[in-house]
Amino acid sequence: MPVMEPTILKVTDGLVALTLVDKAASGYSPAWQAPGGKTAATATLADFTAANQQWSAQITSGKLTPSKQSNRSDRPATFCSPASSSVNPAQSTYALDLSFFQDAHVRDGLSAFLFENDTLEAYFLLAGNAGTAPPRAVGRVNLVAGGFLGEPQANLTDSVSLDVIRKPDVLFGSTGSTRLVTGAGTATNNPA
Amino acid sequence: MTGPAPRTKLDDTRDALHAALVRTLAAAGWGPERAHRMPPRQPVAPCGWVDAFTLSQGHTEEVPMTAATVPVVLLVDGASPDQVARLDVLMAHGWVELTAAATKPFGPAILTAGPDTIDLGGAETRAVVFQVQVPLMVRTLCHSTLTPSDGAPSPDVP
Numbered sequence: 001m002p003v004m005e006p007t008i009l010k011v012t013d014g015l016v017a018l019t020l021v022d023k024a025a026s027g028y029s030p031a032w033q034a035p036g037g038k039t040a041a042t043a044t045l046a047d048f049t050a051a052n053q054q055w056s057a058q059i060t061s062g063k064l065t066p067s068k069q070s071n072r073s074d075r076p077a078t079f080c081s082p083a084s085s086s087v088n089p090a091q092s093t094y095a096l097d098l099s100f101f102q103d104a105h106v107r108d109g110l111s112a113f114l115f116e117n118d119t120l121e122a123y124f125l126l127a128g129n130a131g132t133a134p135p136r137a138v139g140r141v142n143l144v145a146g147g148f149l150g151e152p153q154a155n156l157t158d159s160v161s162l163d164v165i166r167k168p169d170v171l172f173g174s175t176g177s178t179r180l181v182t183g184a185g186t187a188t189n190n191p192a
Numbered sequence: 193m194t195g196p197a198p199r200t201k202l203d204d205t206r207d208a209l210h211a212a213l214v215r216t217l218a219a220a221g222w223g224p225e226r227a228h229r230m231p232p233r234q235p236v237a238p239c240g241w242v243d244a245f246t247l248s249q250g251h252t253e254e255v256p257m258t259a260a261t262v263p264v265v266l267l268v269d270g271a272s273p274d275q276v277a278r279l280d281v282l283m284a285h286g287w288v289e290l291t292a293a294a295t296k297p298f299g300p301a302i303l304t305a306g307p308d309t310i311d312l313g314g315a316e317t318r319a320v321v322f323q324v325q326v327p328l329m330v331r332t333l334c335h336s337t338l339t340p341s342d343g344a345p346s347p348d349v350p
Binding site: 011012013014015016055056057058059060062099101153154155156157 | 252253254255298299327330331332333334335336
């Protein structure tokens with residue numbers, strides 16, 4: 001059997017963008033995963049840059065974290081059969097987990113954005129390749145405020161876990177060979 | 193013939209520490225010409241210099257980083273009671289000035305500061321040496337390098 005090398009993914013030039021959901025936007029639908037109803041394949045950085053709300057150098061970790069929601073039904077043992085357990089599947093929930101350097105000294109920084117828009121709904125773009133190439137994900141989160149200041153003489157960091165409102169869209173693959181899996185459940189190879 | 197080498201983050205760090213060295217020597221009453229940006233070939237006490245860097249990987253606030261550690265040397269003539277008497281001034285002001293050195297984006301940390309002797313081929317010397325650590329890069333979503341040739345962060349993506 002030939003020796004196979006593992007396929008390794010390493011984020012070297014990633015990006016997180018957030019922009020508030022504008023429910024007054026033309027044609028708005030609650031099903032939109034990105035501004036203008038775009039998908040992980042079609043959303044552009046320009047859709048998120050109206051207020052310069054994208055961050056890269058501040059972010060030390062950006063991860064879409066799923067949580068399984070399935071549970072098990074246990075059946076006790078009887079005189080003629082052992083105990084057993086079966087799984088009741090349920091769709092996973094997601095969180096956009098961000099770790100970052102605090103930037104409360106920047107007027108339009110991430111700390112200010114999160115604090116100002118606490119509880120509001122926002123579209124997110126999480127990209128592993130400069131925001132323009134796959135893999136990338138878009139979806140909607142509820143914003144929460146981050147921490148403010150901390151220890152003296154330290155490089156202040158913080159982290160937030162933003163609840164993703166519904167299953168996000170993810171564009172897998174690499175440029176020229178992609179697969180878009182939407183939160184609605186459709187999968188499309190090389191979407192336009 | 194080649195042109196000047198492109199500046200690196202080590203150049204910027206050296207400049208900031210050199211500026212702190214100038215202020216430290218000034219506190220002891222000595223002029224900026226006694227502060228050397230690079231190790232001098234033939235040190236003449238009193239003087240100070242920023243020595244060669246050692247790079248290492250570690251963590252700052254749990255974030256992986258690349259840091260430079262560099263000795264900053266302050267040298268006096270051990271045969272001069274007047275110069276030796278200023279070692280405490282050099283130590284105190286060196287600590288303050290080097291801690292406040294304007295390295296970017298992260299400030300320096302002094303790992304150790306203590307007495308040392310520098311071999312100048314027979315001359316009696318006394319010195320205080322600061323081991324200064326400066327984080328140069330932290331691992332973020334933005335690709336970063338020590339050199340300006342590639343990976344410079346986009347100015348519009350903070």
